[in-house]
Amino acid sequence: MGKPPKILIVDDNQDLLFTMETFLKRNGFDVLTADDGQKGLALIKESHPDLVLLDIMMETTFSGLDVCKAVRSDADLNDIPIIGISGIGDEMGIQIDKWGDDDYFSVDEFFEKPVDREKLLERIKVRLKKGVIKRGHPDL
Amino acid sequence: MDHLKKMDRSQKNAPVSTQISDTLLDIGYRGIIDLLPCYLSIQDRSMNILFANENFRKDFGEGVGMPCHRVYKGRDEICATCPVRESFKDKQIHLSEENVHLSDGELAQLIVYSVPVPDMLGNVQAVMEMSTNITRVKQLQKELTFLGQSIAVLSHDMKNMLEGVQGGSYVLEEGLKDGDIALATRGWDIVKRNIGEISNIAQDILYSCKKRDIERHEVPPGEIIRDAAALFREKAAAMGIALGCYSDPSLPSANLDPAGMRRVLSNLIWNALEACKQDKAKDTHNVMVRAVFHARACCAFEVEDDGIGMDEDQLDNIFEGFYSGKGSGGTGLGLFVADKIVREHSGKIEVLSAPGKGSTFRILLPMKQS
Structure with a gap:
C-alpha cells in the first residue's frame, strides 16, 4: 500500500483550517496546513502536495488569487490540482467556476462555503485520480 | 413671478397665445435664461x-x-x-x-x-x-454601489461563520463518536464562537435598521463595562491579549440604556481585539476598558488598544455604515451602530489613533440626561 495522498489546506481562518484538517485526516489523507498565502506557496514548493485546497479570498496580503497565479505560472507546479473555496461567489459577480478558461487564475474546481463535505470528498478523489494519470505519481 | 402677476393684471382679456408672447417679451430672454x-x-x-x-x-x-x-x-x-x-x-x-x-x-x-x-x-x-x-445623484450612486458591495462582504462573512458552525459540529460529532472529549470540546468551542459572531452581526443589523426608543435606567457605569468585557474574556485569552477593566469608584450611576450601551462597548472591544490581532509588529497586546469622569459633567467610557492603529483616511470614514478597516473580516456596522446608539444618548464618540501605536475610543455621555 502506497503513502496516502498529500493535501495542503490554505485558509487564514483557524477554525476552518482545523475542521477541514480533521475531516481530511479522518478520510485517510496526509494533511498539511498553512494560514496565509505565502506560507501556502512555500509549502507547495517544498512538499509538492497532490492537491491544494485553497481559500480564495484570504485577508492576508498574499491571497488565494496570488497563490493560484504563482502556481499556474510555475512550470514545476502548474499540474498540481487546486480546489478553490470561498464565501464569495455570485453576489460579487465573480464566476469562479469559469476561471478554467483562464490559465493564469484557473482553479480546477470551486466550492462555495459552507462546503458540502461529502461532495468535496468525491471531487478530491476524482481530481487525485486525474492527477495520477496526468503525472504518473509513483506513490498513488 | 412679478412679471406673471403683471400679466394677470394688464392682459386679463387678451387671447392666451398673445398673452404668452407678450409675457415673454415682458420678461425678456435674459429673464428667461435667469430662470x-x-x-x-x-x-x-x-x-x-x-x-x-x-x-x-x-x-x-x-x-x-x-x-x-x-x-x-x-x-x-x-x-x-x-x-x-x-x-x-x-x-x-x-x-x-x-x-x-x-x-x-x-x-x-x-x-x-x-x-x-x-x-x-x-x-x-x-x-x-x-x-x-449632479452632486446628490452621484452621492446616491456611490452609496448604492457601496451598499451592494457591502452586502456581498456581509454575505461572505456569514458564509464563513456558517462554515465554522458546520465544521465545528462535524468535529464535535467525531469527538463524541470516538469518545475523544478534547476533540469534542474543540469542536464545540468552534460552534460557540461562530454562533456568537453570527449573533453579533444579526444584532448590529437590527440596531442599524430599526428605529428604537432607548430604555434608560439608573445603572452604575462600572457594571456596564464589566458586563461587556466579560463577554470577551475568553476570546481575548485565546488571542493572547490582556483585557483589563477599570471603573472610577466615585462615578455615580448614570441614566443609560444598559443593553444599548453594552452593544456599543461590545463593538468597540471587538474592534480593539481585532486591531491587536492585525498588529504583527508586537508580541503582546493590551486592551483596557474604563469608566471615568470627563470634565466633571460627563461620564466617559474608554476602550484603548495598542494594536495596529489607523491613519487619517481611515479615521475619516470609520463611522460610515458598511465601512470596515478590517478588510473582509469586518461588516462595517460595528462603529456605525455604536455611533448611532451614543447619539441617541445625546453623547458623542471621540477617537485618538496613530498607525502602529493603537487607538482609543472615548464615549462621552452627559451625566444629567433627560
Missing part, C-alpha cells in the same frame, strides 16, 4: 466669462470677466478636460463631468454641455456652457 434651473454661461476664446445667468451667479459669485477655470476651480490653467475648448476647436457640442468649488467652498459635481455659438460667418466667437449640479 433656467441650471447654470448657463458664455465664454470667449480666452475662457473669460462674458455672461452668466442668475443661478450661476448665485452659486459661483459674479464671475463675469473672469476665466471660468478660476471661477470653478480657483486655478490659472485651463482644465485638462475643458469641453468649452473642445467646442472652440471642432465647433461641436461636448459633454463632460467636472468637480468644481461653489462660492461657499462646497464641492460640487457638474455635468457640463458646451455648445458653440457661431457668428454670421459661421466662426465660433463664443461657447455657451450649460451645466447641472
